Amino acid sequence: MKEDKVVKLMDAKYRELWERSLPAKMLYQLAIYAVSGVGDKTATILYPTLSDTPITAKIDTNDPVSCGNIASVILQPVNLKKVAEIVFGDLGELRGYVMEIIRGKK
Template identity: 85%
Template sequence: MWERSLPAKMLYQLVIYAVSGMGNKTATILYPTLSDIPTTAKIDINDPVSCRNIASVILQPVNLEKVAELVSGDLGELRGYVIKIIS
């Protein structure tokens, strides 16, 4: 998703999740990467009448090489990486 656009179907589905009223009005999609270059992206969803922010969609990269390295090493570091991703 870092190198290509998020497919419209996926974005529409995430927007529906975000504005549904469940949780904190945020939908997050995790996507795999093999690099540290991709960064988290946030798409704000605004009410077309009031222009107020009503929800957000988060695109969160997960570096699979880093996860593989951490799985075979210090589980505390892995736990920290996972918490960083999901918070």
């Protein structure tokens, strides 16, 4: 939230989506969030990983009539090893990693 306005919708999942497939029900849930008109027309799934390999992925939701993009679902990995390494260290580094996640960077 920023100045009492929702700017981004995020949902944490406990399924490693790089190694295991994205269930349709999770995609539907986040797609509904994204098209709701709240925030920036995106909804982000934060999911845990222990690897540096996963990258951010984007799934567009298109209007069936115009075929234009109306919203997007972002799959954003959160490297738990990295979080564990920095959580007891430099708060600036932890803050930076959290901001990368929020902004959608790896």
